[in-house]
Amino acid sequence: MSFLICGAVWLLTVHLPRENVSCWGLRSADGSPERPHSDPKRSWDALQRQKRNWVWNQFFVLEEYTGTDPLYVGKLHSDVDKGDGNVKYVLTGDGASSIFTIDEKTGDIHATKRLDREEQGYYTLRAQAVDSKTNAPVEAESEFIVKVQDINDNEPKFLNGPYTAGVPEMSPLGTMVVQVTATDADDPTYGNSARVVYSIIHGHPYFSVEPKTGIIRTALPNMDRETRDQYVLIIQAKDMVGQMGGLSGSTSVTVTLTDVNDNPPRFSRKSYQYSVLESVPVPSVVAKLKATDADIDSNAEMDYHIIDGDAPGVFNVTTDEETQEGVIFLQRGVNVPVPTP
Ligand SMILES: [Ca+2]
Ligand SMILES: [Ca+2]
Ligand SMILES: [Ca+2]
Ligand SMILES: [Ca+2]
Numbered sequence: 001m002s003f004l005i006c007g008a009v010w011l012l013t014v015h016l017p018r019e020n021v022s023c024w025g026l027r028s029a030d031g032s033p034e035r036p037h038s039d040p041k042r043s044w045d046a047l048q049r050q051k052r053n054w055v056w057n058q059f060f061v062l063e064e065y066t067g068t069d070p071l072y073v074g075k076l077h078s079d080v081d082k083g084d085g086n087v088k089y090v091l092t093g094d095g096a097s098s099i100f101t102i103d104e105k106t107g108d109i110h111a112t113k114r115l116d117r118e119e120q121g122y123y124t125l126r127a128q129a130v131d132s133k134t135n136a137p138v139e140a141e142s143e144f145i146v147k148v149q150d151i152n153d154n155e156p157k158f159l160n161g162p163y164t165a166g167v168p169e170m171s172p173l174g175t176m177v178v179q180v181t182a183t184d185a186d187d188p189t190y191g192n193s194a195r196v197v198y199s200i201i202h203g204h205p206y207f208s209v210e211p212k213t214g215i216i217r218t219a220l221p222n223m224d225r226e227t228r229d230q231y232v233l234i235i236q237a238k239d240m241v242g243q244m245g246g247l248s249g250s251t252s253v254t255v256t257l258t259d260v261n262d263n264p265p266r267f268s269r270k271s272y273q274y275s276v277l278e279s280v281p282v283p284s285v286v287a288k289l290k291a292t293d294a295d296i297d298s299n300a301e302m303d304y305h306i307i308d309g310d311a312p313g314v315f316n317v318t319t320d321e322e323t324q325e326g327v328i329f330l331q332r333g334v335n336v337p338v339p340t341p
Contacts, residue, residue, distance in 0.1 A: 059109070059146045063117040064153055073100065073146060076107035078129040080138045088132040093125035093143070100125065100146065104132075109146075117148040118185045150187035152247060156196045156237035158182050161251030169225035169257040171218050177207065177255055180214040182237030197242035201250060203233030211242070216253060225257040226294045261299035265291035278334045286315065287328045302326065 059074045081087035091102040091109065099113045100123070123146045129139040158180060165178035186193035197211040208219040216233065233253040240246030267289065274287040293300035304317045304326030316331045 059144065060149045061111050061115055061146055062149045063115050063151055065111070065114060070101070070110035070112045073109040073111050075109065076102065076127045076129070078107075078139050080129065081107075086132055087138055088130050088135075090128040090130055091125055092128070094123040095146075096125055099123070111146075115148045117150050117187065118154060120148065121187075122147045150190050150193055152186055152191070152193035152239060154185040154193075154239075155247035156182035156184045156239055156249045158235075158237065158249060158251035161253075163251060163253040164256070165216070165253060166256045166258045167218060169229075169260050170222055170262060173218060173221045175218045177216040177218065178253060180209070180216065180235050180237075180251060180253060182214070182249055182251075184237075184239050186239070192240045192243070192246075194239060195241045196237045196239050199236050199238070199242070201234040201236050203231060203235075203253075203255075206231055207233055207255065209235055216255075223257055224262075225259055226263060229257050231255045231257075259296050259299050261295055263294040263299075265293045265300075265302060267291045274328075276330060276334060280330060280334075282330055282333050284330045285327055286330050288320070288323075288325045289328070290323070290325045300324075 061071060061073050065071045076089045076091075078087055078089075085105065088104045089102050089107040090104065091097070091100060096102075099111055099115070100109055101112055102109050124143060125146060126141050126143050128137060128141045130137050160181065163178055163180055167175055167177045180198070182196050182198070184194040184196055188194040198209045198214045199211065200207060200209045200216075204219070206218070206220050206223060207216055209216050214235070214237070216235070231254075233255060234250055235253055236248050236250045238246045238248040272287065272289055276284075276286050291302055291304075293302070302319055302324045304319050306315060306317050306328075312332070314330065314332050314334060315328055317326050317328050319325070320327055
């Protein structure tokens with residue numbers, strides 16, 4: 001005896017002995033029906049040849065079905081059932097009666113609720129055929145799976161966004177800044193619903209993103225922190241490999257150019273002139289002057305030296321750490337010679 005579970009497209013057998021196979025109607029994966037053979041041996045051979053094209057013991061139901069009628073899932077059928085009402089079909093297991101109903105006479109299974117693959121991807125059910133009067137089994141109980149078929153109903157999401165990153169100014173073209181990743185809750189093993197590509201919506205022409213990896217790189221050489229130190233990029237991830245009709249999500253990436261010491265200190269004047277009375281005590285501060293540096297932090301820290309013009313060593317200069325000024329002070333008495341009359 002055989003006991004067939006017949007799906008909308010896939011018709012599959014639970015156990016199929018070589019002899020007494022009487023319920024044919026198998027469709028191959030490309031949808032073309034297998035023609036029944038009168039010779040059981042030839043039928044079995046044909047089935048064996050086709051077997052690799054079949055998904056066994058599975059039904060497929062499209063998720064998020066919004067129709068008003070219950071969704072047809074498939075059919076149980078035992079060849080003990082001669083259509084005279086003596087066989088009753090019973091469904092047990094995951095979601096039996098709460099989600100899946102079976103017509104006990106015809107074996108037709110329907111889903112009565114909208115299914116969400118991202119909540120539950122498959123249901124394991126058990127099929128039974130019993131004598132409608134005595135409830136005695138006429139077939140051994142068999143397990144099968146209803147797999148929830150994915151639709152593209154989830155957009156890619158940047159779970160770690162928004163991002164912040166830094167890259168040194170003046171970096172060569174193509175320097176990696178940061179990698180962003182979007183996840184898509186749809187089925188990664190089926191179709192393109194979870195296949196994401198990245199693109200840059202805002203941030204051209206300074207930065208680019210690799211479509212497959214989400215790696216962000218510099219797209220211009222010689223970006224100068226002293227001209228502009230921050231960029232806010234918008235990166236988009238789109239499923240369906242970026243094709244029309246795909247769903248998308250986006251995130252921002254704030255990129256800060258970090259400082260490189262590419263600016264020398266500059267004095268605001270070519271020369272400074274100060275006068276000092278010979279009577280001032282030693283040591284005394286004579287003058288303070290300040291050079292500026294467009295860089296920041298340690299790249300703008302000053303250290304002043306006298307390099308020329310004070311051979312006798314009358315003056316010295318120190319650096320005021322707080323203000324970054326050069327403090328010139330008198331370290332020896334100034335003895336101005338009195339002009340002879
Ligand atoms: Ca998706
Ligand atoms: Ca989905
Ligand atoms: Ca700099
Ligand atoms: Ca500098």
